[in-house]
Amino acid sequence: MKSFYLVFLCLFAAAVPAFAEYTPNNISNECDKGRHHVASHPRSAYYRSDGTYVSAATVRSHCRDNQNGFEFWRDKIKTDRPDQWPYTEEKSKKWSVEEKEKLLDALGNLGNLFNLDSIKGIFRLDRSIYYPNPASVSKDGKIVIYDSAFDAGRSLDGILTHEISHILYWNLGKSEKDAYLKIAGWEKSGNPNAQYIPTRDGYVEPDGRLSPDEDFANNMEYLFSNPQKLREVSPKIFIWLNEKYQKKINSNKDVKK
Numbered sequence: 001m002k003s004f005y006l007v008f009l010c011l012f013a014a015a016v017p018a019f020a021e022y023t024p025n026n027i028s029n030e031c032d033k034g035r036h037h038v039a040s041h042p043r044s045a046y047y048r049s050d051g052t053y054v055s056a057a058t059v060r061s062h063c064r065d066n067q068n069g070f071e072f073w074r075d076k077i078k079t080d081r082p083d084q085w086p087y088t089e090e091k092s093k094k095w096s097v098e099e100k101e102k103l104l105d106a107l108g109n110l111g112n113l114f115n116l117d118s119i120k121g122i123f124r125l126d127r128s129i130y131y132p133n134p135a136s137v138s139k140d141g142k143i144v145i146y147d148s149a150f151d152a153g154r155s156l157d158g159i160l161t162h163e164i165s166h167i168l169y170w171n172l173g174k175s176e177k178d179a180y181l182k183i184a185g186w187e188k189s190g191n192p193n194a195q196y197i198p199t200r201d202g203y204v205e206p207d208g209r210l211s212p213d214e215d216f217a218n219n220m221e222y223l224f225s226n227p228q229k230l231r232e233v234s235p236k237i238f239i240w241l242n243e244k245y246q247k248k249i250n251s252n253k254d255v256k257k
């Protein structure tokens, strides 16, 4: 999933709720603390994790329990276009109510490790110029989600883990970054403006050879979605990342309980 440099300029678009007159049939947008309003919307058919088929339906307006991290993520979901986004072919699109809830569900499944202040926004564009790429992230912390992120068979949790892990990598201190590069077999080529070159054999995804941060993001995605494969393909990286991140997330979860 592509990443590049962009200069960040904050454009904040606040959603201004229209004032609704009270009628007995109106459902109030006011929800109890810890819950949020979900407007009536068409829901696509889907399979539950246990394999049960749920058919398409119109979901009525209702109040829903806030997902984990709701207060943090709510303001990160942006309705405008990411400023200075380089690909003009990629058109802005409105989040549907269903997509927004799915996004909040997925973000709620990630540990607090991923609640980074350096995430400047999560934006919605239609189709990547690298279709079927489901998401992109810019060096200044803007994440873009494309239509294909919502395709059947895609894991939004995995996609978000991947994109946010690019930012985690860019935020690493020098000694942490050097330690990762060493354990993952990235070596500087001879010249002073050197790029890193991959020297190890196994990659969970072939594009991990492109750059250390792509490699890191892939490995983090697998650490949380398919740790067995990461352990099998890159055992040293598995141990390093597991020690640093997975354990931390597990201990956070323990504290919550």
Ligand SMILES: [Zn+2]
Pocket: 001, 002, 003, 162, 163, 166, 214, 217
């Ligand atoms: Zn990527």
